[in-house]
Amino acid sequence: DVDRLSDLEKLQVLGHGNGGTVYKVRHRRTGAFYALKIVQSDCDSSIRRQILREMDILRRTDSPYVVRCHGIFEKSCGDIGIVMEYMDGGTLDCLLRRQSGTCSEDFLAGITRQVLEGLSYLHSHKIVHRDIKPSNLLVNRKMEIKIADFGVSKIMCRTLDACDSFVGTCAYMSPERFDPDTYGGAYDGYAGDIWSLGLTLLELYIGHFPFLPPGQRPDWATLMCAICFGDPPSLPETASDEFRSFINCCLQKESSRRWTVAQLLAHPFVA
Numbered sequence: 341d342v343d344r345l346s347d348l349e350k351l352q353v354l355g356h357g358n359g360g361t362v363y364k365v366r367h368r369r370t371g372a373f374y375a376l377k378i379v380q381s382d383c384d385s386s387i388r389r390q391i392l393r394e395m396d397i398l399r400r401t402d403s404p405y406v407v408r409c410h411g412i413f414e415k416s417c418g419d420i421g422i423v424m425e426y427m428d429g430g431t432l433d434c435l436l437r438r439q440s441g442t443c444s445e446d447f448l449a450g451i452t453r454q455v456l457e458g459l460s461y462l463h464s465h466k467i468v469h470r471d472i473k474p475s476n477l478l479v480n481r482k483m484e485i486k487i488a489d490f491g492v493s494k495i496m497c498r499t500l501d502a503c504d505s506f507v508g509t510c511a512y513m514s515p516e517r518f519d520p521d522t523y524g525g526a527y528d529g530y531a532g533d534i535w536s537l538g539l540t541l542l543e544l545y546i547g548h549f550p551f552l553p554p555g556q557r558p559d560w561a562t563l564m565c566a567i568c569f570g571d572p573p574s575l576p577e578t579a580s581d582e583f584r585s586f587i588n589c590c591l592q593k594e595s596s597r598r599w600t601v602a603q604l605l606a607h608p609f610v611a
């Protein structure tokens with residue numbers, strides 16, 4: 341693991357998210373590459389302490405399907421630095437965009453199996469990810485797919501609840517997170533990750549965010565109406581029955597009718 345932030349040399353910016361920037365860095369002594377996420381934290385110190393405690397849970401996760409965390413640091417200015425495994429293939433959506441926009445069912449089935457293994461690990465350790473979406477699924481040269489940013493999403497939620505400005509993450513939120521009384525069932529959060537997975541796979545197949553026409557930027561009101569009042573999106577007729585069924589099992593609006601990770605791992609689409 342990394343002992344000090346000062347051991348790391350910044351090489352380039354990999355990307356920006358809400359409230360944070362991710363850098364490619366190199367460990368000065370070992371030469372190893374990492375991704376370093378700097379989260380600006382303007383909240384008070386008690387919340388920051390709690391964030392750091394939650395990040396400690398993240399640090400102990402140990403699965404080949406979850407991006408590894410190699411250290412968490414609090415800078416003197418209050419910002420938090422998270423040292424992660426560097427994924428040299430970038431995000432799944434970038435990879436697919438480079439490959440012409442959409443991808444084959446076989447390819448997606450392989451991806452799905454790996455993401456389900458990652459979710460299975462998290463859910464069995466009582467961790468809800470809460471932010472499954474294409475930009476949080478990372479790829480490496482070996483074509484391994486890993487889930488990134490779990491737990492981090494909680495930090496984001498806190499800071500964003502306050503400023504109420506962010507739509508990108510909400511786009512993948514399940515109906516029960518907007519309206520627990522109608523769609524909640526026995527609301528425990530796990531089923532929300534399954535909804536987000538279904539939406540993500542659908543997007544990777546059709547090449548655009550399923551609730552909106554290609555190219556349209558989501559706004560909060562349109563999205564919430566579509567998710568809560570519209571029919572859930574589904575695959576076109578051209579997809580196989582297995583794939584269509586799998587997506588239907590993920591995109592049940594009523595959370596208690598959605599399949600669990602264990603059930604989905606046995607679904608014909610991935611089994």
Ligand code: ATP
Pocket residue numbers: 354355356357358359360361362375377407424425426427428430431475476478488489496509
């Ligand atoms: P959100 O803030 O909602 O998570 P996001 O996923 O787009 O949105 P970040 O998590 O800050 O934002 O990541 C920004 C970008 O940095 C990603 O889109 C990805 O390209 C890159 N990135 C993040 N983590 C890694 C990593 N471990 N290895 C390689 N690149 C990464």
Ligand code: MG
Pocket residue numbers: 357475476488489
């Ligand atoms: Mg992210």
